[in-house]
Amino acid sequence: MKPALKLLKWYQEHGRDLPWRKTRNPYHILVSEIMLQQTQVDRVKTFYRDWLKVFPTWKRLAEASNEQVVRQWSGLGYNRRALALRDIAMQVNEHGIPQTEEDWQKLKGIGPYTASAISAFAQLKRTMPIDTNIRRVLGRLLFGVPYPQPDIDSQIQSSMETFLPKSGAFYDVPQALFDLATMTCTKVPTCSECPLKTSCLASQAFLSGTVSIPKQMIKKTREQTHRSKPHPDRIYRGRILAIAKTTPGTSFEDIGLLVDKTFDRKLDQAWVESMIKRLENEGLLKTNARTILL
């Protein structure tokens, strides 16, 4: 049996039951895809349902203000995604729903991965959205590369014409790959339990224990931090936004101590104000007479 068919069979028995897999609505799929960027699946499930209750259609989201979308997104993090999603809804509301992957990509805020994902999951197109997870599985399976890097993507794309089934549920193959990547073909894969082990070009190397994890993958990505603060800026930015939401009108002078117990006015005031400025430039909050508002 061809690997993609084995994978689909495995997916029918072991695939995760996720709410966005029960719809073909492109808006719902897009919401899930944007939420899943940088947020774990379990957290997204609740936010996804709540978001669709408040903004059930492209039109309702397109008409929402910055404050409404950021408020509803609150808790998911990386709030710029909320505004980007609203801006995509505005474009769709004005020009209609794109019907091809190329047309999705013409929308500001949609890259090749998202265009391919909506085309596959909402419009049942024969395409492969390549993210880190899918790259890891397909790079191993088809090319025998234990830790594939983005430069392999064009080779993966070229092999999709033969890899993807020509009929049946080819649009579910990427979903099956996501699940295999999460459950089995992880950073250190459990090849002995993999439905693809007899077809995979990397399985022997992993099973024989001769593969070591590249050093650059062990290092954690460094986030931007200020002085010796215990958290990256991302955490303090989230706290500033929470204050803008719960206590609008808080002054620039008071925010420092509210977001950081170790705040030092001499050393940290400029840092706090630069984060406020960035949040304002990104459209996530407003300022008025040196106070913050949503």
Ligand code: SF4
């Ligand atoms: S056999 Fe191992 S490396 Fe190959 S796809 Fe399965 S889990 Fe990944």
